[in-house]
Amino acid sequence: MSLPQSHPPVGHIHGKGKVCPVAGEIHGFCPPQPGDSRAPCPALNAMANHGYISRDGKKLTAQAIVRGLKACYGLSSPLAYFLAYVGFLFIGKFGRSLDLYEIGVHRRFGVEHDASLVHHDTRKGHKYAPIEIDSKLVETLIRDVHPSRKEIDASSDPEEKFLLNYEDVARARVRREAECRPIDAVHAEIARGEMAIILGVWETKSNNKTGIPVDHFRRWISEERLPDGWKPDHVQGLRDVRARSTNIRNAVKLLRQQALISAAGDAKSRASSYSHSSGSAGGEA
Ligand code: HEM
Numbered sequence: 075m076s077l078p079q080s081h082p083p084v085g086h087i088h089g090k091g092k093v094c095p096v097a098g099e100i101h102g103f104c105p106p107q108p109g110d111s112r113a114p115c116p117a118l119n120a121m122a123n124h125g126y127i128s129r130d131g132k133k134l135t136a137q138a139i140v141r142g143l144k145a146c147y148g149l150s151s152p153l154a155y156f157l158a159y160v161g162f163l164f165i166g167k168f169g170r171s172l173d174l175y176e177i178g179v180h181r182r183f184g185v186e187h188d189a190s191l192v193h194h195d196t197r198k199g200h201k202y203a204p205i206e207i208d209s210k211l212v213e214t215l216i217r218d219v220h221p222s223r224k225e226i227d228a229s230s231d232p233e234e235k236f237l238l239n240y241e242d243v244a245r246a247r248v249r250r251e252a253e254c255r256p257i258d259a260v261h262a263e264i265a266r267g268e269m270a271i272i273l274g275v276w277e278t279k280s281n282n283k284t285g286i287p288v289d290h291f292r293r294w295i296s297e298e299r300l301p302d303g304w305k306p307d308h309v310q311g312l313r314d315v316r317a318r319s320t321n322i323r324n325a326v327k328l329l330r331q332q333a334l335i336s337a338a339g340d341a342k343s344r345a346s347s348y349s350h351s352s353g354s355a356g357g358e359a
Contacts, residue, residue, distance in 0.1 A: 088129035101125050103299050111173040114193050114203045118174060119298040121146050131174035136162045147275050148306025156312060161185055178203035187261035189254040191215050191246055192295055212296045218246040224282045237285030240318060243269045244325030270318035274310045
């Protein structure tokens with residue numbers, strides 16, 4: 075049986091190279107094909123989907139990832155070396171090569187952690203984190219973006235123009251740790267760092283908010299695809315990422331303090347309305 079000419083291609087082989095026989099141009103997008111390996115990391119998967127590392131996601135060295143991070147996202151050498159080599163060390167693959175799925179190894183000193191933004195926790199008895207993206211988690215994550223009043227007024231197509239900033243990320247982190255469970259300090263730092271990098275790579279300013287375009291972010295986190303025609307416009311450095319990560323941490327702290335204060339306020343008003351009603355009930359008796 076032959077397929078009509080207009081039929082989209084059904085599964086092809088990517089192999090070790092960076093060129094895809096279907097995507098055409100060198101960094102054109104092509105999703106993983108049967109047999110390709112992928113990680114629970116949108117950044118690395120997008121690099122494979124656009125041919126910045128082997129499209130099959132297999133037998134990758136830390137050096138190949140360094141090259142990919144610099145070319146794809148414009149990371150500085152110190153930041154790219156830090157992420158790739160420290161990452162391989164944590165994963166237990168220092169000096170060796172790996173397939174992308176191995177990056178999701180779930181262990182105490184691994185990079186992978188619970189309470190991810192769009193992935194479920196690693197299931198009991200499983201060695202690797204799931205790579206499936208839960209579309210409901212994506213939608214909830216996008217709802218964590220609270221646009222300013224001015225942004226809403228200025229936009230006819232909200233999602234196109236809204237920006238996601240470190241406060242929105244903090245809201246999502248607090249929510250996910252409440253939904254799953256709190257994660258330890260090292261993994262909390264990793265989780266903040268993951269988002270701090272992309273906040274730096276795509277940062278842009280509107281009249282009243284600084285952040286990254288929600289449409290870029292949604293496509294990247296859910297389809298593991300880069301914005302059409304986008305190329306890095308600056309070198310993203312390690313020090314800047316640390317500052318952004320600190321902003322997220324402070325915003326998380328503030329949200330938790332506010333939640334405590336409002337819970338204490340609720341408890342106080344419940345107690346006072348209880349004593350009121352039991353007092354008046356007593357008066358009537
Ligand atoms: C441009 C550089 C990078 C960025 C922007 C980035 C960003 C992200 C983001 C946002 C997530 C969270 C996905 C979620 O919460 O559902 C993630 C997950 C992950 N990334 Fe990356 N990443 C980068 C590079 C790397 C590198 C170099 C490694 C390892 C060598 C790595 C390993 C991981 C792992 C293991 C996870 C899973 C963590 C989890 O359990 O949620 N990433 N990354």
